[in-house]
């Protein structure tokens with residue numbers, strides 16, 4: 001009887017894992033897509049022309065990008 005319960009437990013655990021697996025797979029894919037976007041999207045500093053990843057750049061209201069706050073402030077009024 002003990003062995004039967006163990007098999008039933010393993011079967012139940014496998015079934016739960018199989019049911020939640022698509023959720024984990026889609027989450028991983030979404031993370032990969034975000035990573036690719038970060039690497040691919042490069043923007044140019046409006047002040048000095050330096051190219052940098054969009055996620056590290058600072059954007060102003062007119063959608064100009066800057067490499068640092070000092071350069072952003074030189075164009076702010």
Ligand SMILES: [Zn+2]
Nearest residue numbers: 045048067071
């Ligand atoms: Zn700059």
